[in-house]
Amino acid sequence: xxxxxxxxxxxxxxxxxxxxxxxxxxxxxxxxxxxxxxxxxxxxxxxxxxxxxxxxxxxxxxxxxxxxxxxxxxxxxxxxxxxxxxxxxxxxxxxxxxxxxxxxxxxxxxxxxxxxxxxxxxxxxxxxxxxxxxxxxxxxxxxxxxxxxxxxxxxxxxxxxxxxxxxxxxxxxxxxxxxxxxxxxxxxxxxxxxxxxxxxxxxxxxxxxxxxxxxxxxxxxxxxxxxxxxxxxxxxxxxxxxxxxxxxxxxxxxxxxxxxxxxxxxxxxxxxxxxxxxxxxxxxxxxxxxxxxxxxxxxxxxxxxxxxxxxxxxxxxxxxxxxxxxxxxxxxxxxxxxxxxxxxxxxxxxxxxxxxxxxxxxxxxxxxxxxxxxxxxxxxxxxxxxxxxxxxxxxxxxxxxxxxxxxxxxxxxxxxxxxxxxxxxxxxxxxxxxxxxxxxxxxxxxxxxxxxxxxxxxxxxxxxxxxxxxxxxxxxxxxxxxxxxxxxxxxxxxxxxxxxxxxxxxxxxxxxxxxxxxxxxxxxxxxxxxxxxxxxxxxxxxxxxxxxxxxxxxxxxxxxxxxxxxxxxxxxxxxxxxxxxxxxxxxxxxxxxxxxxxxxxxxxxxxxxxxxxxxxxxxxxxxxxxxxxxxxxxxxxxxxxxxxxxxxxxxxxxxxxxxxxxxxxxxxxxxxxxxxxxxxxxxxxxxxxxxxxxxxxxxxxxxxxxxxxxxxxxxxxxxxxxxxxxxxxxxxxxxxxxxxxxxxxxxxxxxxxxxxxxxxxxxxxxxxxxxxxxxxxxxxxxxxxxxxxxxxxxxxxxxxxxxxxxxxx
Numbered sequence: 001x002x003x004x005x006x007x008x009x010x011x012x013x014x015x016x017x018x019x020x021x022x023x024x025x026x027x028x029x030x031x032x033x034x035x036x037x038x039x040x041x042x043x044x045x046x047x048x049x050x051x052x053x054x055x056x057x058x059x060x061x062x063x064x065x066x067x068x069x070x071x072x073x074x075x076x077x078x079x080x081x082x083x084x085x086x087x088x089x090x091x092x093x094x095x096x097x098x099x100x101x102x103x104x105x106x107x108x109x110x111x112x113x114x115x116x117x118x119x120x121x122x123x124x125x126x127x128x129x130x131x132x133x134x135x136x137x138x139x140x141x142x143x144x145x146x147x148x149x150x151x152x153x154x155x156x157x158x159x160x161x162x163x164x165x166x167x168x169x170x171x172x173x174x175x176x177x178x179x180x181x182x183x184x185x186x187x188x189x190x191x192x193x194x195x196x197x198x199x200x201x202x203x204x205x206x207x208x209x210x211x212x213x214x215x216x217x218x219x220x221x222x223x224x225x226x227x228x229x230x231x232x233x234x235x236x237x238x239x240x241x242x243x244x245x246x247x248x249x250x251x252x253x254x255x256x257x258x259x260x261x262x263x264x265x266x267x268x269x270x271x272x273x274x275x276x277x278x279x280x281x282x283x284x285x286x287x288x289x290x291x292x293x294x295x296x297x298x299x300x301x302x303x304x305x306x307x308x309x310x311x312x313x314x315x316x317x318x319x320x321x322x323x324x325x326x327x328x329x330x331x332x333x334x335x336x337x338x339x340x341x342x343x344x345x346x347x348x349x350x351x352x353x354x355x356x357x358x359x360x361x362x363x364x365x366x367x368x369x370x371x372x373x374x375x376x377x378x379x380x381x382x383x384x385x386x387x388x389x390x391x392x393x394x395x396x397x398x399x400x401x402x403x404x405x406x407x408x409x410x411x412x413x414x415x416x417x418x419x420x421x422x423x424x425x426x427x428x429x430x431x432x433x434x435x436x437x438x439x440x441x442x443x444x445x446x447x448x449x450x451x452x453x454x455x456x457x458x459x460x461x462x463x464x465x466x467x468x469x470x471x472x473x474x475x476x477x478x479x480x481x482x483x484x485x486x487x488x489x490x491x492x493x494x495x496x497x498x499x500x501x502x503x504x505x506x507x508x509x510x511x512x513x514x515x516x517x518x519x520x521x522x523x524x525x526x527x528x529x530x531x532x533x534x535x536x537x538x539x540x541x542x543x544x545x546x547x548x549x550x551x552x553x554x555x556x557x558x559x560x561x562x563x564x565x566x567x568x569x570x571x572x573x574x575x576x577x578x579x580x581x582x583x584x585x586x587x588x589x590x591x592x593x594x595x596x597x598x599x600x601x602x603x604x605x606x607x608x609x610x611x612x613x614x615x616x617x618x619x620x621x622x623x624x625x626x627x628x629x630x631x632x633x634x635x636x637x638x639x640x641x642x643x644x645x646x647x648x649x650x651x652x653x654x655x656x657x658x659x660x661x662x663x664x665x666x667x668x669x670x671x672x673x674x675x676x677x678x679x680x681x682x683x684x685x686x687x688x689x690x691x692x693x694x695x696x697x698x699x700x701x702x703x704x705x706x707x708x709x710x711x712x713x714x715x716x717x718x719x720x721x722x723x724x725x726x727x728x729x730x731x732x733x734x735x736x737x738x739x740x741x742x743x744x745x746x747x748x749x750x751x752x753x754x755x756x757x758x759x760x761x762x763x764x765x766x767x768x769x770x771x772x773x774x775x776x777x778x779x780x781x782x783x784x785x786x787x788x789x790x791x792x793x794x795x796x797x798x799x800x801x802x803x804x805x806x807x808x809x
Contacts, residue, residue, distance in 0.1 A: 023128070024266055031110070032126035033060060035083060044266075046129045049108045051099020068096035068105070082114045083122040089114030090373070091127060094136075107136040113373045115343060124344075128371065155236075155259070157185070158243065160252035162210040165190040165203055168252065177236065177259055179227040196226045209240045209253050216240040220264050235264040287361075287382040290368075293375065295320045295336065307355055328352035332363075339365035339378045348385065360389040395608040411620060414494075416442065416507040418465075432490070432513055434483035450487070453477035457492075464496045465504045471496030473509060489515045493619050508612050510619055517627070538569070592631070595624040640688055640782045650686045652679035652693075652740070656714060659694045666701050672710035679716045680738050682807055684787045692783040693742075695776040696803050700744035705798070711745045718809055725792075732788025734808035743802040748795040757793065780805075 023030060029045030040063045047056055050066045067075055075095055082091035092111040099106065112127015134153055155174030159165050170178075170185040178185065178194050185193045190203055197203065200223065209216050217239045224233050238257040242250045287307055289300035297315045305311065320336065321329045331349060338345045344366050351359040362385045368377035412429030416422075421442035430438070433448055446454050457477050464473040473494040478487055494509025545560075599621040656676055660667065667674065674697070697712060704710045719737050724730070730737060749757070758781040780803075784791040788808045795801035 027130060029129045030126070031112070031129055032124065033079070034124065035122050042129075049106055049129060049131050050097050051102040051104055051106070053101045066097055066100045068098055071095035079125070082112070082125055085114075085116050085120040085122070087114070089116065089122075089125075091125065094132060105133075106131055107133045111371070113342070113369065155255075155257035157255045157257075158252055159190060159206060159255065162207055162250075165206055167193060174255070174257055177225070177234070177257055179225045179232075194225070196224055196231065200224065206240060206253055206255075209242055210250050213242045213244075213250055215242060220260055234259060234261040236260060285383075287380075289380050291320065291378045291380065293340075293377060295340075295378075297323065298377070307351075307357075307359075309356075324352050324354055328354070335363070335365060336378070339367050340375050342367050342369070342373075342375055348389070358386075359384055360386045391608050394605060397605075411510050411512045411616075413508075413510050413616060415509075416445075416494075418504045418506055429511055432481070432488065432511075433479065434481040436482075448479045448482065450478035450480065464494065464507065467498055467502050471498065471504075471507075473507070476514065488513055489518050495615060508615065510616055534569075592624045592628045596621055596628070599624070640691070640779055640786065647683060648686060649681055650684045650689055651681045652689065652716075655686060655689050656693055656697075659690060659697055662694060663697060663701065666698075670701055670704060670710050672701055672704075672712060675711075675713045677713075677715045679714065679740065680718075680809070682738065682787070682809075684807070685783075688783045688786060692780050692805065695780050696742040696805075699776060700742065700746060700801075703744075703746040703801075705745070705747055708745065713743045714740065715743075716740045719806075724806065728790050728792060728806055730788055730790050730806055730808065731785050732808050734788070736809040737789065737806045738809050740805045740807070741802055742805075743800065745800040748797045748799050748801050750797055751793075751795060754793050754795075758791065 024045065027045070029043050029047075029049065031040065031042035031046045033040055038060045039057060040060050041057050043056065047054075050063065052066070064072060064075065075093060078091060078093045081087045082089055091114065092109075094107060094109040097106050097108055098104075108129055109132045110127065110129045112125060114122050115124040115126070117123050153173070155171065155177045157170040157174045158168045160168050166189055167185045167187065170182050172182060175182045175185055180193065190206070191198050202223075205216060208214075217237075219237045220235045221238065222233055222235055224231055226232075236257050237260050238255060241254045241256070243252045243254050245251050284301075285303065287301065287303045289304050290298045292298050296317055296319050300315065304315075308315070315323050320332065324332070331352075335345045335347050344364070346362070346364050349361050349363055351357055351361060362383045364381045366379045366381070367375045368379055370376045412426045412432060414423060414425040414429060422439050423442060423445055424439045425433075425435075429435075446458060449457055457475050460473055460475045463469040464471055473492060473496070476489065476491045478489050480487060490511050491514050492509060492511045494507045496507045497505050499505045599617050602617050603621075653676065656679065660674060660676075666672075700712045701710055717739050719739050721733075721735055721737065724737060758777050781791050784805055784807070789806045791803065791805050793801055793803045
């Protein structure tokens with residue numbers, strides 16, 4: 001609809017008035033200075049007052065450069081005083097600017113208000129601005145302007161001769177609007193001076209005014225003017241007034257023209273912005289509403305209606321107290337008081353009962369200030385932060401659980417700042433080292449470390465400070481406690497974090513007291529050594545007995561009896577060793593299971609944990625997993641040594657197929673090729689044989705060469721007893737033996753270590769190169785021995801390895 005047929009908007013004038021539109025229509029701009037960042041933020045109107053073509057955000061010191069040199073000091077003092085809490089925050093100053101891009105001199109008036117926190121510190125200086133160039137010019141030069149046609153602030157021209165329309169006068173501003181200079185206009189007919197006006201009706205209009213004597217006024221008329229070699233358009237307000245001589249005869253017309261192009265274009269932008277703003281209010285996923293000076297709802301968006309289940313007018317005119325229940329109003333009133341006191345306020349609130357939902361809200365009150373600084377309303381923005389609040393609560397719960405898990409695992413955490421050199425640590429580490437202080441300096445951090453360990457710890461720390469080594473630290477060393485001087489063994493793990501330039505920034509890590517673990521390991525090793533020595537002594541005694549048997553057959557019976565007694569002692573000794581290892585390993589599993597269970601519980605909540613907390617959990621579980629693997633391998637070794645059931649018929653091809661199923665994920669990840677030829681069926685224990693082949697194939701997959709897909713081949717052949725290599729000593733005599741080869745193309749090893757690799761806890765590679773416990777091949781040897789056979793290996797570094805298992809046929 002148009003004209004009188006369009007229904008009148010039923011909303012009140014206050015509701016229909018857009019603040020941004022009102023500011024622009026009044027020629028006002030808005031600005032703000034952020035004292036924290038020292039940045040000036042302003043709209044297009046303020047930017048144009050400084051003659052800038054762009055930059056609505058720039059440093060304060062840069063903005064000062066565009067102020068007239070004579071006014072700079074006064075502006076700085078006024079700003080400084082407005083940011084002083086004793087001033088009350090008032091700011092109102094008129095000064096001159098020199099256009100940064102257009103070079104024009106302007107008079108501007110900037111007025112505003114400083115906002116302070118409870119401590120009296122300024123947090124914001126903001127306000128409005130206006131171009132007052134014309135007013136200042138009028139105040140200073142009005143007598144001259146009225147007398148000077150040449151300096152008129154509007155375009156003025158006089159045209160005579162109602163047929164030819166000759167320019168008699170044209171001031172510079174009118175000439176500039178026409179894209180000419182005065183000499184190109186004065187004395188020339190209108191359409192010859194400005195030929196592009198032909199067809200736009202302007203000449204006919206002037207003739208009609210001269211003919212009828214009726215003045216004509218037009219607003220925002222569009223005109224096309226040639227400027228140089230190009231045509232341009234503009235919008236003007238102009239007034240055509242007939243001029244008469246002393247006897248009343250019309251002698252010409254006076255044309256007064258004002259360029260309103262910027263205002264028209266600005267209004268068009270306002271209309272576009274209004275449409276965008278309305279779209280934003282309707283689509284933003286937040287509740288937005290406006291309260292007037294009496295805390296009455298004046299407008300709100302669709303989210304408000306959805307959350308409160310109201311229509312577009314149900315809450316209009318009601319106060320906050322009337323709309324919400326009394327209890328909810330008591331909760332929000334302190335924040336409303338701050339907002340109506342002129343302070344922007346933020347807070348979190350559980351949804352009032354009227355919403356009838358379990359929701360947490362983040363609410364921001366922004367005061368709406370009049371030109372005199374008085375609060376005339378409050379703009380409210382409320383967003384749903386339920387998920388953030390729940391996540392924060394879960395994070396707090398996870399942090400408490402993490403602390404409990406760390407304490408349970410007897411672990412401590414530490415942080416080393418590279419910039420300050422300060423090392424801070426948890427309470428558990430403070431107790432472990434018997435420190436009195438809560439932190440130590442970096443130059444004394446190595447003092448508690450045993451002298452023999454200090455150098456390698458310093459070297460490891462040096463490597464961790466360089467990105468090429470991954471920034472990782474994992475060292476085990478001895479310490480002396482500060483108060484009692486006790487010797488303890490600790491394992492420190494950490495990760496260095498680097499800045500954008502690759503410089504070390506800080507290291508975060510954990511530490512665990514492993515003294516008891518190492519003492520237990522030492523005891524086990526000593527026990528194994530003791531039993532080995534006993535076995536060697538028994539073997540020596542057996543050899544001596546054999547010599548005596550050959551020398552004296554009469555003593556054969558006695559010597560044989562002594563030999564049997566020695567074997568019984570040896571068997572009992574080995575049985576005791578195996579039982580001890582089994583019981584010790586089994587009892588060690590219980591605390592590790594607790595560590596892993598707590599770790600799993602924490603990992604289910606890792607979405608709410610920080611990056612450092614996740615790293616601690618992963619390191620804790622990694623350490624527990626490695627210890628668990630070691631214990632599990634010890635248990636397997638113990639079971640294999642104590643359990644021998646080799647009376648079942650076992651098809652080795654079926655065993656290998658099951659192993660390949662178990663290892664199928666690793667096989668797929670490494671792109672390995674497994675070739676299995678027909679294998680025999682033997683008498684044995686299927687579980688032990690499964691472990692034998694799983695360890696051999698698993699090692700072939702593990703010890704692969706980088707960038708080379710593993711190739712593993714399993715073959716079998718039968719050998720007569722006299723065809724066995726001299727170094728192969730099966731534990732059961734048979735006429736023939738199966739030789740089963742497991743060959744790979746991996747990293748290989750030096751054959752001088754062939755006897756060592758089948759010993760318990762023996763490794764040829766560092767744990768950082770290949771994971772493992774050093775028990776797998778010992779288990780393989782035990783399985784071969786249990787089945788009356790033997791195992792050996794052949795290899796060259798970088799050329800793969802072949803493990804040969806000999807089993808009775």
